[in-house]
Amino acid sequence: MKSAHMYKKEFMEYLQIEKNASPLTIQHYGRDIDEFIEFMNSESITLLDCDYPDIRVFLSRQHEARFSRRSVSRKISSLRSFFRFLEREESVKYNPFLNVSLPREDVPIPEFFYEEELDQLFTISDLTTPLGQRNQALIELMYGTGIRVSECVKMEVGDLDFSLDTALVQGKGRKERYVPFGQFAGKALKSYIEEGRNELASKKQEDTKRLFLNAKGGPLTEDGVRLVLKKMVKDASLTVNIHPHKLRHSFATHLLNEGADLRSVQELLGHEHLSSTQIYTHVTKDRLRNVYMNSHPRANKR
Structure with missing residues (x-):
């Protein structure tokens, strides 16, 4: 009989191919399955x-370990898919996760920058240096496209x-x-492309097509972006x-506050489901108050 790890390996190959x-x-699937095997x-x-x-014992352990509802939901989804694969391959008789309901998630209101804060970030880079030009291009592109x-x-x-x-974006699920x-x-x-990037690229022998480069001329990583933004804020x-x-x-947030429709924002963000975009329908307290004061017939207009 195959071991659980052998079944996991077959499932990983199925996901990839x-x-x-x-x-x-x-x-992520592999990590969740390893935890369940343990x-x-x-x-x-x-x-x-x-x-x-x-399954109930497993979920109670998750609760005792104080995992977030979001994490538990992901694990249930991962394991449900894993057992669905095993059931299809006739390796198990049925899927024990089939009727396990997902815990209701607490959806936090996303944090966002006020426009005044962004104005400060947009003027902090030294545009006479390659890294300054890169940082300016980086933040303008990320805020300007929402990628x-x-x-x-x-x-x-x-x-x-x-x-x-326009920019071609390689999104989730390729x-x-x-x-x-x-x-x-x-x-x-x-x-940045005409000046700073050329100077950064010259520091490394191998040529790279990546748009954003680090100080040594290699591709900028996600952790590198986080460090850049952290320094800019400081x-x-x-x-x-x-x-x-x-x-x-x-x-x-800024698009919706200025009247953009939800479907267009969904498409720009690359969200598969509209519900993912709806978390952005919050508005700032100041704007909410202004809408009320300017629109309600019984508001205090002086």
């Missing part, structure tokens, strides 16, 4: 005799079309989409938290 899943998705070993059960009561940090670091110079002011960028991002990108003397997704949140 048949489902064309991204390496990160495969990594649980089964501790309870002396196998994939073949795993049943709903065992994910993973999409940003994978972007190549050839993905930019300056005649149409889905491609085109996003427009404005004049500020276009100007910053051109300056240099701008802003007392706010910073992470790359905050620029994406700001992009969506």
Whole structure:
């Protein structure tokens, strides 16, 4: 009889070859399955005799360990897919995760920058240096398009079309989409490509097509982007938290605040489901108050 890890290996190959899943998705599935295999070993059960009561014990352990609802939901989804694969291959009789409901998630309101804060970030880079030009192009592109940090670091110079002011984005699940960028991002990108990027690229013998390079001429990583943004916030003397997704949140929030429709924002962000975009329908307290004061017939208009 095959071991649980052998079944896991077959499932990983299925995800890669048949489902064309991204390496990160495969990594997450693998981690969740490994955790469940470890649980089964501790309870002396196998994939073949795993049943709903065992699932309840597993979920109670998750609760005791204080995992977030989001993490538990992901694990249930991963294991449900794993057992669905095993059932299809006739390796198990049925899927014990089939009727396990996902815990209701607490959806936090996304953090975003106010426009005044962004103005400070846009003026902090030293545009006479290669890294300053890169940083300016980086933040203008991320805020100007709302792309994910993973999409940003994978972007190549050839993905930019300056005649149409659009960028080709390699999104989640290897889905491609085109996003427009404005004049500020276009100007910053051109300056960086024509000057700063060439100087950075000359520091490394191997040529790379990646758009954003680090100080040594290699491709800029996601962690590198986080460090760049953290330093920019510090240099701008802003007392706010910073992470790359905050620029994406700001992009969506500002578009909706200015009247953009939800479907268009969904397409720009590359969301598969509209529900993912609806978390951005919050508005700032100031704007909410202004709408009320300017629109309600019984508001105090003086």
